Amino acid sequence: MEMCTGIPEELKFAVLERIKPTEPEREKLFTIQEELASKVKMAAEKLGVSGVLVKMVGSAARGTWLSGTHDIDVFISFPEETSRKELETLGMAVAREVARHAEHAEDRHAEHPYLNITYKGFDVDLVPCFRVASASQIKSAVDRTPFHNDFVKPRIKGHEDEVLLLKQFMRGGGVYGSELKTQGFSGYLTELLVIHYGSFKDTVCAACSWKPGEKIDIMQHGEIKHEEPLVVVDPTDPRRNVAAALSLDKFCMFIDHCREFLKSPELSFFFSPSLLPLEDREILEKLENRKSSQLAVVFKTPDVVEDVLFPQLYKMEQAVSALLKEYDFAVIKTGVWSGKTETAVVLELISSTLPNVKKHVGPPVWVKVHAEKFKEKYQAADDVFGGYIENGKYVFEIRRKYPTARELLEDRLMSCSLGKQVHQSVNEGFEILENAEICRLKDSNFRIFLSGWM
C-alpha cells in the first residue's frame, strides 16, 4: 500500500456530529430493544412455545447504526431440531402476538416468512430462525445473522465510529447498500473492512489500490474460488463471499471515491449535494445541447418489492439495449428509474432514426453455393434499392424493417426476455416517450434521476 496522508480529525468530528446517534437516541433504541425482547418472551410463554431465545442483531445491536435510521432486527431463535413447518407457524405466531402492540404490521417473505412491524416509530423485523451450531450448518439464510453478530460485536468494540464514518462515506459515494437495486456494500461488509484494515482511513487508503480479484480472508479459512470483483470471505462461513452482491461498477465507484477523497478530504464526500429535479425548460435545454435521442419506455410499476423488481428492470435494460443494437441503433447509455406509479427504462441513442436503406453484406462471390443463394433471395425481394459487389462480397441495399426506434420497440419489445412481473406490466401497456415527450413524466424523483442522467 502506498503512503496515505491523514484525514483531518476535525473532518471526522464534523461527520460524526451529524451521523452518530446521540445519547438520548441510543437510550431510546436500547429501551425499545429490551421492550421487544421481553414482548417476544412473553408471547412465547403465552402461546406455550418453548425453547425460544431472543437475539438482537444488526447494526442496532452492535452500536454501528447511523443516526436517524430506526431499524431493529429481532431474531426469534428456535432449537435446531425444530421442523421448518413448525418454525414458520410457531415463529410467525409469536411474531404476530408481538405485533398486537405495533402501529403497523406486514407479512414479508425471504427464504422463510417474517414479520415487519412499525413499533413506536421504529422499523422492526421479527425474524424466526434456527439455532444451529455454526454458520456453516445453517438451515436457512437468516440463521447466519446471529453468527455475524457474535463475530463482529466483540471485535468492533471501540471502533464503532470508524464503521459509522465508512458507512456514511459509502453513502456519499452512492455505494452503500447491498440490496439488488444498489448492488453496493452491506453493513456487515463495512464492519469487516474496518476489522480487517483497522480503521476508516486505512480502509480508504487500501481501496485506492484495489483491483478486481481483491481478496480479504480474516480467518484465513476460505475454501472456494469466487469470481466477484471483491472477495471478503465470511469469517463465520468459509464458503461464502460477503461481497458477492457488490457489482463491478459499485466496486470501482468506491475506489474512485476513495482516491478523490484522499486528494481533498471534504465533507461533501460524506454528504453529496442532493440533485434538484429538472424543470421542463431545463430538460429541453439539455436535449438541445446534447442533440442525441432520449428514449423512455414507460409502464406501470409492478407491485413487488425492490429486490424482485430491480433485477427484472436491469434485465429489461439489457434486453432493450440488445434489441436496439441488433437493429443498428447505436446506444450511448441506459438506465432505469422506478417510481410509485410509473417505471421507466431510459436510453440515450446516437439517433432514434435510421435511413430506410440498409446495407446487407453477403458471402464472397466465389463461395458459390452460398453466394448464389444469397443473391437469389435478395434480388427477388421487394423493396431492394440496389445491389453491388464490394471487397469481393455481394452487397444488397435493402429496406430497413425498423427505421425508427419507436417502431422497433412497439413491435418487438414484448418478444424480449423480461422478468415475470415486468413482463406482465409491460404486457398490459407501455408508452414510448422520445426527447421532449419525456416532460410528460412529472414525478419529481424522475426529474432528479434525469438531473443525474443528462
Place this chain on the structure above:
Amino acid sequence: MEMCTGIPEELKFAVLERIKPTEPEREKLFTIQEELASKVKMAAEKLGVSGVLVKMVGSAARGTWLSGTHDIDVFISFPEETSRKELETLGMAVAREVARHAEHAEDRHAEHPYLNITYKGFDVDLVPCFRVASASQIKSAVDRTPFHNDFVKPRIKGHEDEVLLLKQFMRGGGVYGSELKTQGFSGYLTELLVIHYGSFKDTVCAACSWKPGEKIDIMQHGEIKHEEPLVVVDPTDPRRNVAAALSLDKFCMFIDHCREFLKSPELSFFFSPSLLPLEDREILEKLENRKSSQLAVVFKTPDVVEDVLFPQLYKMEQAVSALLKEYDFAVIKTGVWSGKTETAVVLELISSTLPNVKKHVGPPVWVKVHAEKFKEKYQAADDVFGGYIENGKYVFEIRRKYPTARELLEDRLMSCSLGKQVHQSVNEGFEILENAEICRLKDSNFRIFLSGWM
C-alpha cells in the same frame, strides 16, 4: 469444371453482327495501317535514321478489334543497343514527321514519350521502342508489346470471333479495360483466356467457378508467386502477371456476370441498357426514399490523364472514408466520378450529423496511473457533459469536435493524404454538397453516375 450448357448460336451471331468489323471496315483499317507503316519508313529515311523497323501491334493487328473502335498501335522499333536518349529524340522525331500528315497530334508520356495522333479519323499511337531479343530482356515496358503480338497472332487465328464475343461480354459486364480507372481485363488478357480455354463459352463456364488465387500458366513457366485474385502468367515473360491490374471486385463482377449469363443467355449481357441521367425531381425522390445522407466533395478536375487521376481519386475516396469513420460517421458506400470540369468523391452516410455528446471510454478504474491521468484530463476539460463508470471503466461524455460531416471535411480534408494533382486541385478550393445540394451538378455524365449510385 461443372456441366456447362451451350450458348445459342443465334445469340452469338446477333452479337457478332453488331461488333464484328465489316469487310469495308477491315479493308479501310488495313489500308490505313499500311499507309502509316510506309510513312514511318519514309520519315526515318528522310531524317537519316537507320535500323528502324515498323511493327503493327494491338487488336487492330490481330484482327480482334471491336467494330467502331479506331485504335491503331504503331511501334517504331530501334536496335537494342540504341541509347535511351537516342530512342527518345530519334523516335519522337520520326513520329513527329509522320504526324505532319495527321489531323491532330499530342505528346504523351508513359515510361517514355510517345505520340498520339488522329489520322484519317483513327486514333493512332506512334510508340518508339527497343528491339530486344526476348520479352524478359525488355528495356522499357512497351518493348513487351511486340512479343505479345507474336505470341497471340498465330494462336488466335480462326478464333477471332471468340475474342470479340468475350471482349464485348466483358464490356457488357463493366469489366473490360485494364486502365487504372477500370481495373478490369485487358485485350491481351482476353485473348490469352480464349487461347487457354479454347472458346468464349469455355472461358465463361470456367470463370463461374473461379476463386481468388486462380492461376493460368499457358507456357507452364511461371517463376514467382503473385498475390492478385487472378494470375495469368505472361507467355512471353515468366515473371509477369498479365492480370495484375484486375481488382478483386472486377474479378468477382466477371464471375457473377458469367453465372447470370449462363442462367439465361441474352443479348443484354453484351449490351447493357444504358442508364439515363437522373433529373432533379428523381434525385429528390430517391433521397426521400433512401433517407440516408448523400455527400459530394467537389473540386476542379485536375488536368492529368485518367491513369494518373484515378489512382489519386481512389486514394482520396479511401482517405475521406477513413476520416469520416475516425470521427464516428458511419459510411454506407463511397464512389468517385470525374467529368471534364468537375470531379466528385461521393459518399453515402447513415447520417451526416451526430449528437454533440460523444461517449469517450477510458481505462479501467483499477489501472491506477492511466485511469487517474484520463480522469484528470477530462474532468478539467471544458464542455464535458458528465462522467460515470461503466463496466469498470471511466466514461466521459465530451463535446464532439465535429457534429457534422461538413464541418469535419471543411476542417480536415486537407490533412488527408491525397495524390499530388488532386491535392493541388482540392487545395485551390472544394465544395461540400449535401443531399439536395447535389442537384447543383448538372453534368449529364454525373447524373448517369447518380443513376447507378442511388
